[in-house]
Amino acid sequence: MSRQSNGPFAYYGTLIHSISPSKLEILQDAVVVVDGNGRISLISPHFSVEGGQGLQEMIPKLLKQPDARVRVTTLKPHQFIVPGFIDTHVHAPQFSMRGLGQGLHILDWLDQVTFPHESRFNNNDYATEVFTRCVQMGLRQGITTACYFASLHTEATKILADVCLQEGQRAFVGKTCMDHPETNPKYYREETAEAEAGTEELIQHCRAVDESGTFVRPVLTPRFAISCTPELLTRLGKLGREHEHAYGLGEGVPNQTHFCEAQQEIDATLKQYGKFSCEADLYEHYGLLNSMSVLAHCTLLSHDDLVKIKQRECGIAHCPISNVTVGGGFMAAPVRRFFSEGITKVGLGTDSGGGFSCSLMDVMRQALIVANAREMLSEGKERRLGLEEVFYMATLGGPRILGMQDRVGSFEVGKRFDAILVDMQDPYSGPHDDFDAVHTTTLDEFGDNSMKAITNVWQKWIMSGDDRNLRRVWVGGQMKKDTYRAGYW
Ligand code: GUN
Ligand code: FE
Numbered sequence: 001m002s003r004q005s006n007g008p009f010a011y012y013g014t015l016i017h018s019i020s021p022s023k024l025e026i027l028q029d030a031v032v033v034v035d036g037n038g039r040i041s042l043i044s045p046h047f048s049v050e051g052g053q054g055l056q057e058m059i060p061k062l063l064k065q066p067d068a069r070v071r072v073t074t075l076k077p078h079q080f081i082v083p084g085f086i087d088t089h090v091h092a093p094q095f096s097m098r099g100l101g102q103g104l105h106i107l108d109w110l111d112q113v114t115f116p117h118e119s120r121f122n123n124n125d126y127a128t129e130v131f132t133r134c135v136q137m138g139l140r141q142g143i144t145t146a147c148y149f150a151s152l153h154t155e156a157t158k159i160l161a162d163v164c165l166q167e168g169q170r171a172f173v174g175k176t177c178m179d180h181p182e183t184n185p186k187y188y189r190e191e192t193a194e195a196e197a198g199t200e201e202l203i204q205h206c207r208a209v210d211e212s213g214t215f216v217r218p219v220l221t222p223r224f225a226i227s228c229t230p231e232l233l234t235r236l237g238k239l240g241r242e243h244e245h246a247y248g249l250g251e252g253v254p255n256q257t258h259f260c261e262a263q264q265e266i267d268a269t270l271k272q273y274g275k276f277s278c279e280a281d282l283y284e285h286y287g288l289l290n291s292m293s294v295l296a297h298c299t300l301l302s303h304d305d306l307v308k309i310k311q312r313e314c315g316i317a318h319c320p321i322s323n324v325t326v327g328g329g330f331m332a333a334p335v336r337r338f339f340s341e342g343i344t345k346v347g348l349g350t351d352s353g354g355g356f357s358c359s360l361m362d363v364m365r366q367a368l369i370v371a372n373a374r375e376m377l378s379e380g381k382e383r384r385l386g387l388e389e390v391f392y393m394a395t396l397g398g399p400r401i402l403g404m405q406d407r408v409g410s411f412e413v414g415k416r417f418d419a420i421l422v423d424m425q426d427p428y429s430g431p432h433d434d435f436d437a438v439h440t441t442t443l444d445e446f447g448d449n450s451m452k453a454i455t456n457v458w459q460k461w462i463m464s465g466d467d468r469n470l471r472r473v474w475v476g477g478q479m480k481k482d483t484y485r486a487g488y489w
Contacts, residue, residue, distance in 0.1 A: 003168050003215065005038030005477030007417075008068060012047065012055055013075025014454055016082050017410040018392040021339055021346075026454055027411070032081070033059060033070060034417040038477025043411055077449055078425050078457060082391075083410055084144025084418035084475065085360040086398025089256070089296040089317035089349025091149045092160050093118045093127075095134035101354050106262045106327040107226075109354060111185070118176075119188040121151035124159060131156075131163045134358075138169060139480045141359050142470045144418040145170035147256060147294055147317070147349075147402060149221055152176045152190055154198035158205045161216045165209055168475050170418070172294075172402060174221030174256055175202045179232045183272070189227075196235045203243060203253060213247045214476075219294070220255040225269050225282055237287025251403055255288050256317075259295035260305060262327040280308035289314060294401055296349060298338075299323055299331040306341065315345040315401025318393060319355075320366040326354030332370035336382040339389070347398035348390070361465055364390040387462050421472035422465070424457050 015027040029049075033042040042063055049055055060068040075081070094114065101113035121127045131150075138146055146164075148171055150157035157175040164171035177195040178184045190198070199220060206218045220236050222228045228236075236255070244252040260266055260279050269279060276282040281304070283289040291313040298309070298316045309316070316338060323331045338346050348363045357363070371385040399409035408418045461469060473481040 003165075003476065003478060005034065005036055005417075006474075006479050007034040007036045007038060007477045008041075008070045009034055009477075010055070010059055010070050010072045011075060011081060011421075012049070012072055014080035015043070015045075015411050016080050016454075016458055018083075018388065018396040019410070021344055021389050021392045021397070022386065024388040024391065026451060026458070028449065028451070028454065031055065031059065031062075032411060032417075033063065034474075034477045038416055038474075040411060040413050040415050040417050043413060075421075076425070077453070079421060079423050079471075080454065080458065082420050082422060083395040083408065084420055084473065085142045085394050086347055086402070086409070087138065087143045087146040087350050087360060088294060088315070088347035088398045088401055089149075089319055089351055090138075090146050090358075091352045092131050092134045093121050093151045093156075094352035095137070095358065096130045098352050098358070099354065099356055102325065104326070105264050107264055107268065109326055114353065115185055115188045118151045121153050121156040124155055127151070127153070127156035127159045128163070131160045132167070135163050135167045135169050135171075137358055139167060139473055139475070140470075141361075141467050142420040142473050143169070143360060144473065144475045144480075145398065145402070145404065145408065147172040147174075147219060147398075149174050149176050149223070149256070152178055152188065152195070152198075154201055157198075157202050161202070161206055161218075162209065165216050168215065168478055168480060170215050170404075170408070170475060172217050172219040172254060172256075173202070173206065174219040175199050176221050176223050177232060177236060178223045178227035180227055180229050183226050192229055192232045192235070195232055196239070199236065199239060203239075203246070207246075217247065218253050220253060220288070222255075222257050222288065224258040224261075224265065225273060225279070226265065230273075230286070233283075233286035233288065240287055240290075240292070252292055254292035254294060254402060255290075256294040256296065257283065257288065259283070259298055260300050260302075261297035261323075262331055263300060264327075266300060278302045278304045278308075280305040284308060284312070292403065296351070297323065297331075297333060299333045301334070306337070310341055310343050313345065315347065316343065317347055317349040317401070318367060319349040319351040319363075320370045321355035321357060321363055322351035322353050324366075324370065325356060330370075330373070332374060334374060334382060335367065335371060335385060335389075335393075336374065345397065345401045346393055347401050348393045359467060360394050361462070361467070364394050364462060367393065387459055391462060417474055417477045419474050420470050422461055422469050423471040424461055424465070424469060
């Protein structure tokens with residue numbers, strides 16, 4: 001199992017992370033030291049040493065460990081380190097059907113494209129193959145933690161947990177629960193008791209393979225209220241209460257669902273569950289609306305939904321790519337309103353499904369685009385989002401939703417080193433290796449190490465970079481991706 005940190009090691013150069021939705025911190029000339037357990041043991045900004053000279057000797061003194069032997073790597077001006085990305089909503093089985101079903105409204109898309117596809121995951125070999133590719137691709141994209149929906153099959157869901165553990169990606173893994181005899185096809189649904197027992201089995205499995213939940217944890221996953229009977233929602237709510245402190249005081253098993261995604265879906269939900277006036281009421285009634293909830297989409301919230309989400313400190317997974325590619329219309333979530341209301345537990349999701357990308361860089365850009373559109377459509381009332389805000393959602397917002405903010409999401413002593421080394425080297429700027437990033441003409445900025453130059457390079461990365469710029473990826477100090485050629489440094 002590949003989970004051992006490569007530490008101790010250190011980097012000297014620029015670190016960039018979020019402090020809050022609107023506050024970015026750029027640590028220049030910083031030293032970060034990662035220990036043998038993959039935790040950050042030292043961060044020290046403004047270290048003025050020519051080309052990193054002498055650091056090798058200085059670090060043991062700073063650590064007050066005279067015998068420590070720490071490898072130090074000095075970053076170049078066009079390189080910087082950011083926290084790993086957190087994908088807060090993604091369907092692992094849909095990795096192999098992404099992009100299909102354009103033009104269909106959500107419920108028709110589920111019936112015609114998604115359910116037939118997901119039903120194939122009753123085959124464990126197929127599940128192993130697709131999930132392995134999905135997790136490996138996620139790591140390549142810098143996704144160090146993902147919150148997954150698997151299929152409804154308990155075995156396949158356990159396989160997904162095993163694959164994440166094997167590949168060393170942090171993950172919340174959910175068995176997708178759907179038992180309603182009238183809203184699910186016969187070939188893709190379970191009995192209520194099976195869905196509950198399968199979820200319990202998944203929880204036990206995750207504890208058996210990773211007791212402390214360092215890498216893999218379960219998440220309660222009613223697909224959405226439409227797919228579930230009231231009985232199943234009741235039982236899942238009860239499971240949540242039973243496992244409220246599974247990973248320590250107040251650190252329970254979270255829950256996730258699709259929430260107020262599309263008008264067709266909201267209408268059908270409120271018709272099926274006639275006694276509730278909004279979806280927040282519904283999930284609250286079943287004990288599935290709390291500070292451990294990950295609510296995907298939240299595109300069309302009523303006033304009451306918004307108030308309850310805030311009161312109950314729920315998290316929101318904003319999925320701006322799938323919001324405009326599947327479902328029927330322009331349905332992007334009002335993120336500016338969330339932030340203005342003080343709701344900061346907001347992350348980003350690739351969602352997979354009908355969208356076009358498994359890259360959180362694409363999701364960040366799409367979040368900007370839909371926020372621009374919302375500003376225009378609201379005649380300026382909903383101010384657009386800034387780059388800092390989409391970067392916050394991709395890195396620190398997710399951990400706040402998932403209760404991991406003390407462990408990952410930014411650079412602090414004691415946190416795990418889940419990180420990405422970004423390289424914005426221009427392929428035409430000199431005699432480098434044959435790095436082939438396409439859009440990153442950053443020539444002008446390379447000359448100096450000023451804050452303005454670094455900020456420009458960071459902005460260009462967000463707006464025009466892709467996975468080729470993610471040259472190294474670590475989870476818990478263990479390198480998951482390394483596209484440097486020998487001798488480059
Ligand atoms: N609502 C219920 N299931 C799904 C799904 O798989 N994708 C999306 N986008 N919405 C859903
Ligand atoms: Fe989804």
